[in-house]
Amino acid sequence: MRTGTANLPLHGGKCPAWLFTHMKALSRAIIEVILEEDGPDEVLRRLSHPYWFQALGCVVGFDWHSSGVTTTVCGALKEGLAELGPQAGLFVAGGKGRTARQTPLEIMNHADRHGLSCSAEDLVYASKMSAKVDSAAVQDGYDIYHHCFFFTQDGHWAVIQQGMNEDLRQARRYHWLGDAVESFTVEPQTAICCDFKAETLNLVAGENEKIREFSTHLVQENPDRLLAEIKRLQESSLTLPTCHPIPRTGYLNKALYAAYDKHPQDFEALLNVSGVGAGTLRALCLVAEVTYGTRPSFSDPVRYSFAHGGKDGFPFPVNEADIEQSYTTLKLALRKAKAGQREQLDALRKLARWHSESIRVQASPIPPSPPQSVSSKKSRVQQPRLFD
Structure with a gap:
């Protein structure tokens, strides 16, 4: 509100x-x-x-x-x-x-x-x-x-x-x-x-419920598979929006493995995992956007x-x-x-x-x-x- x-x-x-x-x-x-x-x-x-x-x-x-x-x-x-x-x-x-x-x-x-x-x-x-x-x-x-x-x-x-x-x-x-x-x-x-x-990536907007669900689901996947998917996106010729570029995965690896070990059950639990910050969530949004065909709102x-x-x-x-x-x-x-x-x-x-x-x-x-x-x-x- x-x-x-x-x-x-x-x-x-x-x-x-x-x-x-x-x-x-x-x-x-x-x-x-x-x-x-x-x-x-x-x-x-x-x-x-x-x-x-x-x-x-x-x-x-x-x-x-x-x-x-x-x-x-x-x-x-x-x-x-x-x-x-x-x-x-x-x-x-x-x-x-x-x-x-x-x-x-x-x-x-x-x-x-x-x-x-x-x-x-x-x-x-x-x-x-x-x-x-x-x-x-x-x-x-x-x-x-x-x-x-x-x-x-x-x-x-x-x-x-x-x-x-x-x-x-x-x-x-x-x-x-x-x-x-x-x-x-x-x-x-x-x-x-x-x-x-x-343009703002607002992951707590009411209309982004699907993105929160998909982000929580993705970190329960094996990190090796998730990182491979991110690498494939980086090597592709797709032109992605400049407002949320995919970051380098070196720092992302630790956060993904930490989230995987915690197995968060919902988006709030995912957000509370130490090391899960803006870069991790931005990357997860990109993967969700490509994998599930869901585009986050920018409001x-x-x-x-x-x-x-x-x-x-x-x-x-x-x-x-x-x-x-x-x-x-x-x-x-x-x-x-x-x-x-x-x-x-x-x-x-x-x-x-x-x-x-x-x-x-x-x-x-x-x-x-x-x-x-x-x-x-x-x-x-x-x-x-x-x-x-």
Whole structure:
């Protein structure tokens, strides 16, 4: 169930330390309000929605359309919720680069330290499989470099991960919601976000059920026979599509023998075999296409930046006083609500509803051309403070 797309061009540079400090405070306050009002499962549902996540990045002051919003906002959430999260039964693991590979260990550490009313091994499996699907089963030219795993005390989870295509200077963000995953191998993501769509080999698309069945069947054949068939294809004069060329079989041999030894009974079990990656699955698709005559399918919020501005100065530079006032207001409303005085929190809810209903033009995807630079003093509209 995919919910939309968003532009994510690759941008260089780092988030300034002063801005990241404010991002942590404001994102924590926003999540704390959601936890107070609706609980941790609602937080997961919001994080799995690409437009809401993009709006969160805008409202906390990050660059409104950079790929860095994914890694930076997830980092701010992880640090901001380090103490609050476990108290509310909400945990964050993973991150960018090497930190992403530590996700299973972080999940187990949270389980040992805080105790979970669910299987930590199941959570580790969900983390690994979501990463494996988006890196191997969905072959779109984007290499996964960021994996952030959010989960609750009772085993509900969500994933935000991102891949990079250096040649295109583009990034693609993948959203998952555990409660919506009936199968890791049939349309598991809630959304895949990118501004560039190329031909994609999507082995978890609903229409590719036959390809998954044939791939599982093929690895139960003797590898010698399978490798001989691949060699015959390489030596033939057929012109195959350039979007999924047959790789060299040297590296493929080990993966095929490993899969044969495991005798996986279905596509999910095949995908979970160590060594079975994009190259192996791509080759199996080609063999299935020739052998069985089955061809795989090739398918694959910006107004919130006006709240506090953006890191790169669009639509105007971040105003520290405004962003600090925002999370101070949220924390004050929360503190009073927990003491039984919900007037300020209810006022925030009414303000949000009024503002949403008053917007005649709904938030839309990124416009085709970048906005023109304007004077921040002229472009800003001073909003009245909710509370003194």
